[in-house]
Amino acid sequence: MDLFFPRRVERPLYGQFGELAQLLVQAADAHSRLLGHGYRERARILPVLHENATRATELCGRIANRLAESLITPYEAEILYDFALTIADTVDSLEHTSELLVLTRVGTLPTPLLEAAKGIERAVELTLVASWSLNQVRDLDDYYTQVRKIRRQGDRLVRQALAELYRRGGASSELLAFRDVTAAVARTVELQERTARFADLLRVKDA
Incomplete structure (x- = not known):
């Protein structure tokens, strides 16, 4: 078995990665529900997303401390920290999108944007599974490929949502608010691919 961590710290550290990914799953679920409702x-x-973001930041800090104490190479520690940090950034991005919706009080979102949110949920489930395989990175061979496909689909849906918004028309202030929300969703989609890319770097190194 290929291990990145000494046995004395393996289980607690891997548990922290799984806990962080679980927070991401919870945030993505809340994000989808929020997008589909009114003000x-x-x-x-x-507030659920605020709590998720706070906990993710704290947990990412604990992971950084554990990595600093581990016996793995600095290169591997850096990639694993970037993996954790990007998950936390994704939770922040979900919170940011949701907060924009509440603050601007925009109305019903275009259907493609809701579909993009569902794609985000699919990607975070893949990230959760990947977080359980960090001690056997060869099991991650199709993780990045699957998330990459979701990224491409998400980008298309974001473009469709923008086109629908401009066809819909309305006050310029409302269009700007919708555009900001759409850009925030696109940012979350991009962060998910970045997370998967860090995991893939570990797989390639171990090959």
Whole structure:
């Protein structure tokens, strides 16, 4: 078995990666629910995302401390920290999108944007599974490929959402708010691919 960590710290550290990925799953679920509702329900769900983001940041810090104490190479530690940090950044991005929706009080979102949110949920489930395989990175052979496909689909859906918004028309202030929300969703999609790329770097190094 290929291990990146000494046995005395392996289980707790891997558990922290899994816990971080689970926070991402919870945030993506709350994000999808928030996008599909109106202002009142969005305001009710938003604190969940605030809590997820706070916990993800704290957990990422604990992971950094454990990596600093581990016996792995600096290169591997850097990639694993980037993997964790990008997951936390993705949770922040989900919170950011949701907060924009509440603050701007925009109305119903285009269907392609809701579909993009569902794609985000699929990608974070893959990330959760990947977080359980960091001690056997050869099992991650198709993780990046699958997330890459979701990224391409997400990019298309974001473009479709923008086109629908401009066809819909309306006040310039509302269009700007919708555009900011769409850009925030696109940012989350991009971060998910970045997370998968860091895991793939570990796989390639171990090949």
